[in-house]
Amino acid sequence: MTSPGPTPRVSIAMPVRNGGEYFRLALASALAQTYPGIEILVVDDGSADPQEVAGTVAAFGSPKVRLFQQPNGGVASALNTALRHMEGDFFCWLSHDDLYxxxxxxxxLAFHTALARPDAALCSGYSLIGPSGNLIREVELDPAPLRRAPLLALMTGYINGCTVMIPAEVMRACGPFDTRLRxxxxxxxxxxxxxxxxxxxxxxxxxxxxxHPGQESHLPAATQESNRLWMDLVDARSAVERTQLFGSTRQFFTAMARHLGHTPYRQAALYAAERAAAAVEDTLVSVVVTGIDSADLESRGIEGLLRQTHRRLDVIIAAEETGSASREFHDFLLDPRVRCIAGGRNRVLDAAKGEYIVFADARQVWASDRITQQVDAMQEAGVVASHASPVADPSRPRLYPAxxxxxxxTTTGAMIHRSLVAAGHxxxxxxxxxxLFWIGIAASCDILAVDLPPAAPAGPPSEEEAAQVAAFVVADPLHSRRAGSTAARPELNEATRIGEPAREPLQHCNSRTIMLEQPDLEGRRFAAPDGSGIWLVLLSERRHIVxxxxxxxxxxxxxGxxxxxxxxxxxxxPPLGPGTGLIRADGDHAIYLLAVDPGGMAIRHWFTSEEAFRRLKFDWRKVYGVADDVVAQIERGAPLT
Structure with missing residues (x-):
């Protein structure tokens, strides 16, 4: 996408139908913009008195306003007219009863330039006013969740159409508006x-x-159409998107049911709740079966897989040679759920159709409800990886850096979400x-231990395995700094504790604990000798304040x-970029450093005491409150002690 010039032009689409005095006020607010490079496309969509609309436009006498008149076709039709005729680099929208x-x-425009994303679409905060313009309330929108998952802007109703600014190229690529929707x-x-x-x-x-009372959005027909829309939006999200948003499909539908339950769209809320209840049984699971000798098949393991209580299975037999396969092997392939793929496990991963992928061994017999148990545990915890362990400790899901x-x-019995495959693992x-496969996954997310028997516990590595991993760790600075470190959180006297975070879903943990080699430097702010700016020493690393x-x-x-x-x-x-700040959870009063890198990745670090906060010389006046559910969505980092 091409970037607009240094003085981009902005097109404001203004659909109007019987707008009266509200329209005059709205047009005045558009013409009062401090940025001069605008055009205003007023589209009269079949007003009862078109001369009144034309007279209002003429009264302003501004060359920035162009008027188009058409028979009533609805807001979508009027917006499409504006799209066809707009000449600006950006599209904005102003309803005839709202104000800029x-x-x-x-x-x-300044915000868009700072993002350095030519294709970025913007929305903003807004205020609610009454019929006479009186302030009802100011709508507070928290940008922090969107840094982790921009799709939340759509799925949690952040986007008010009159707040948008969208590149014209994006609108033309995605348009036109659907005129069937009123x-x-x-x-x-x-x-x-x-x-x-x-x-x-x-x-x-x-x-x-x-x-105001005259808004069509209050009509029963609007509620019916909105119910259909939200059911479509919920269904439109892929398995990977659902997991990126809320950790799992079940958590996604549960969150959407909760969100929609606070709106008039109760039918959509009920639909989302029903989808949440059926999330496990509706999930397709790919089972990658290894340990196969197609000529001399040990069939008990595969028979056990096909007798699983979880019915939606995609069983993939990883077999390199099938030319001399036994009759029994070919009989298994007659089951429509079974496929045979050669070419190694990576090719099987690419071919897997399931939302979850579990690794099985044909020589191991599983209990009939094993897959259901494992999918249920992962969906409930909202994690994307799990492994079987008869001594599962759900309080310790972080296997990295140990x-x-x-x-x-142990790969056999382990299960991953397909989002990990999409991420390149x-x-x-x-x-x-x-x-090495599990090191890559453990470095990026939690791996839940599920109380199920593995094929065999992970044993000590061979000399060849240890040598390969050692070479890998040495070659990667991230891993080499963490090899051999241990996680420990100091016990604090209750009197020195600022506030302790409540127990939270395991999938949001991204903790790092690093032994400080130079403790006297912790918390120091310093200027780099090369003039590269101001740095902060945090958790034994120097972090550039951008x-x-x-x-x-x-x-x-x-x-200092x-x-x-x-x-x-x-x-x-990682640098400390825009969005970095000091936050306090509304419920448990825990205070965190919210560290956001320039790419938008956010990590929160808990201050374990007032002394820790003071030592880093942060300003108490800069701490602001954040809702508990928002804090819980942000990944946790190592505590600041």
């Missing part, structure tokens, strides 16, 4: 937009959205193939900053 703040366009044409369009780009939330309230020292997962060549706004969101002043040669010898951690 004077700096709306200027503020969004009330939900906006969200149906945004559902297409999220297929090609992301929505970014600008929290600033830039629009005043009017609530897995760098020894194998901790594959079995590497070499004697330590399985061990700009003044990030710095001001953490500290009260610049006292000096050039520090010694601190430059510390390893470099």
């Amino acid at each position: 703040e004077p700096h709306k366009i200027e503020a969004q 009330y939900t044409q906006d969200y149906e369009m945004w559902n297409r937009v999220v297929r090609v780009t992301d929505f970014f939330l600008q929290p600033e309230r830039l629009v005043r959205y009017r609530i 897995i760098l020292d020894r194998p901790l997962v 594959r079995f590497p060549p070499g004697p330590a193939s399985d061990w 700009d003044q706004d990030v710095y001001d969101g953490l500290f009260a002043d610049t006292n 900053i000096a050039v520090d040669e010694a601190a430059m010898n510390l390893p470099v951690g």
Whole structure:
């Protein structure tokens, strides 16, 4: 996508039908924009008195306004007319009864430029006003969840159509609006937009959205159409998207039922709740079966798989040679759930159709409800990987970095979500193939231990396996710094504790515990000798503070900053980018450093005491409250002690 020029032009589409005084006020707010490079496309969609609309436009006498008149075709039809005729680089929308703040366009253009994403779509905060313009309330929208999963902007109803600013190229690629929809044409369009780009939330309230009795959105027909829309939006999300949003398919549908339960769309809420209840039985599971000798088949294991109580199975037999296969082997292939694929496990992973993939051995007989148990445990915990362990400890799902020292997962009996395959996880060549596969997964997410018998516990590695993993660890700075480290959280006196985080879903943990080699440097702010900016020593790493706004969101002043040669010898951690800040959970009052890198990846680090907060010289006045459910969605990092 091409970037707009230094002074992009913005097109404001204004559908109007019998707008009266509201329309005059709305048009005045568009013309009052502080950014001069705008055009306003007023589309009269069959008003009872078209001369009134034309007279209102003429009264302003502005060359920035173009008027189009057409028979009534609905808002979608009017927006399509504006799309066809717009000449700007960006598309905005203003309903005839709403108002722009004077700096709306200027503020969004500045935000879009700062994102450095030419294709980015924007939405913003807004205020609710009454018929006379009186303030009802200001809508608070938290951008933090969107940094982890931009699709939440659509699925949690953040997008108010009059707040959007979308590149014209994106709108033309996704358009036109569906004229069959009279009330939900906006969200149906945004559902297409999220297929090609992301929505970014600008929290600033830039629009005043009017609530009044004449709105068609209050009609029963609007509620019926909205119910259908939300059921379609829920169904449109893929298995990978559902898991990225809320950890699992069940958690996704449960969250959507909860969200929709607070809206008038009760039919859609009930539908989502029904989908949540059926999430396990509806899930297709691919079973990768190894240990096959097609000429002399040990059939008990495969027979046990086909007798599983979980009926939706995609059984893939990984067999390299089938030319001399036994009759019994061919009989198994007659079952429509069974396929045979040669070419190794990576090819099987690519061919798997299931939302979950479990690894089985033809020589092992499983209990009939084993797959159901494992899928249920993963869906409930919201994790994307699990392994079988008869001594499962669900409180310790993080196997990294201990897995760098020894194998901790037996592949047979382990289960992964297909999102890990989509993320590129594959079995590497070499004697330590399985061990390295699970190191890659453990470094990126939790691996839940499920109370099921494995084929055999993970034993000590061979010399060849240990040598391959050692070479891999040495070659990767991330792994080499963590090899041999242990996780431990100090016990605190209750009087020194700021607030202890409540127990949270395991999938959100991304903790790192690092032994501090130079404890006197922890918390130091320093200037780099090479002039590369201000750095903060955090968890034995030096973290670049990318700009003044990030710095001001953490500290009260610049006292004590000096050039520090010694601190430059510390390893470099992820930069602290826009969005980094100090947050307090509303429920348990735990205080966190929310560390956000320039790519939008957010990690929260719990301050275990007031002393830890003071030692890092953060400013108490910069701490702001965040809802517990939002905090719980942010990945946890190592505590700050």
